[in-house]
Amino acid sequence: AQSVTQPDARVTVSEGASLQLRCKYSYSGTPYLFWYVQYPRQGLQLLLKYYSGDPVVQGVNGFEAEFIKSNSSFHLRKASVHWSDSAVYFCAVRSSNTNKVVFGTGTRLQVLP
Amino acid sequence: EAAVTQSPRNKVAVTGGKVTLSCNQTNNHNNMYWYRQDTGHGLRLIHYSYGAGSTEKGDIPDGYKASRPSQENFSLILELATPSQTSVYFCASGDARGRNTEVFFGKGTRLTVV
Numbered sequence: 250a251q252s253v254t255q256p257d258a259r260v261t262v263s264e265g266a267s268l269q270l271r272c273k274y275s276y277s278g279t280p281y282l283f284w285y286v287q288y289p290r291q292g293l294q295l296l297l298k299y300y301s302g303d304p305v306v307q308g309v310n311g312f313e314a315e316f317i318k319s320n321s322s323f324h325l326r327k328a329s330v331h332w333s334d335s336a337v338y339f340c341a342v343r344s345s346n347t348n349k350v351v352f353g354t355g356t357r358l359q360v361l362p
Numbered sequence: 363e364a365a366v367t368q369s370p371r372n373k374v375a376v377t378g379g380k381v382t383l384s385c386n387q388t389n390n391h392n393n394m395y396w397y398r399q400d401t402g403h404g405l406r407l408i409h410y411s412y413g414a415g416s417t418e419k420g421d422i423p424d425g426y427k428a429s430r431p432s433q434e435n436f437s438l439i440l441e442l443a444t445p446s447q448t449s450v451y452f453c454a455s456g457d458a459r460g461r462n463t464e465v466f467f468g469k470g471t472r473l474t475v476v
Contacts, residue, residue: 258402281463283463283464285467290470291469291470292366292452292467292468292469292470293405293454293467294467295464295466298463298464343463343465347418348392348410348412348456348458349407349410349418349420350407350410350454350456350465351407351421352397352404352405352406352407353404354402354403354404355404355405
């Protein structure tokens with residue numbers, strides 16, 4: 250069975266600072282990995298996805314993530330955050346054979362002006 | 363972009379009553395999913411489906427049934443609603459072909475069981 254761990258429930262950074270949100274997954278096969286963002290009272294929107302190939306994937310709004318197989322990690326990064334990046338971020342893993350998609354508990358990001 | 367529509371958007375139900383949450387997608391995706399979102403738990407998978415006529419148990423299926431009568435529609439059914447089922451429910455759809463591996467979400471249904 251697959252699972253996702255996001256160890257940081259809340260992260261607070263100042264505007265313009267760099268950001269890393271941590272994600273570790275557990276899955277025995279080749280994973281499909283995702284980061285989603287949720288703004289208040291909205292559904293989830295895809296930020297980026299890893300399917301195969303280059304382990305560093307680029308997403309929307311300057312976000313990127315790196316797949317590190319040896320560490321079972323898929324951390325999200327941004328070089329310089331903006332106040333509008335304040336939201337809840339979810340990491341997810343999809344099974345390549347069952348299509349089951351499992352999410353982590355989310356990280357609430359607060360960007361201080 | 364994929365369109366996933368949930369109805370109702372808000373629902374107040376009484377304990378012991380039957381509740382049906384509906385989801386419709388217009389992009390011919392094979393896979394559909396129901397999640398609930400609760401503080402501290404993130405999104406938890408209740409049921410999912412590979413296509414019309416199929417339903418699979420997710421990680422927290424107890425107290426819920428699912429129905430997939432067509433490619434477009436996927437319902438979540440609470441036969442005997444309980445206050446512990448008060449939550450925000452999200453439907454999602456996705457495909458399994460090629461690089462299109464992500465799921466697309468509806469806007470959610472806020473259910474309160476009193």
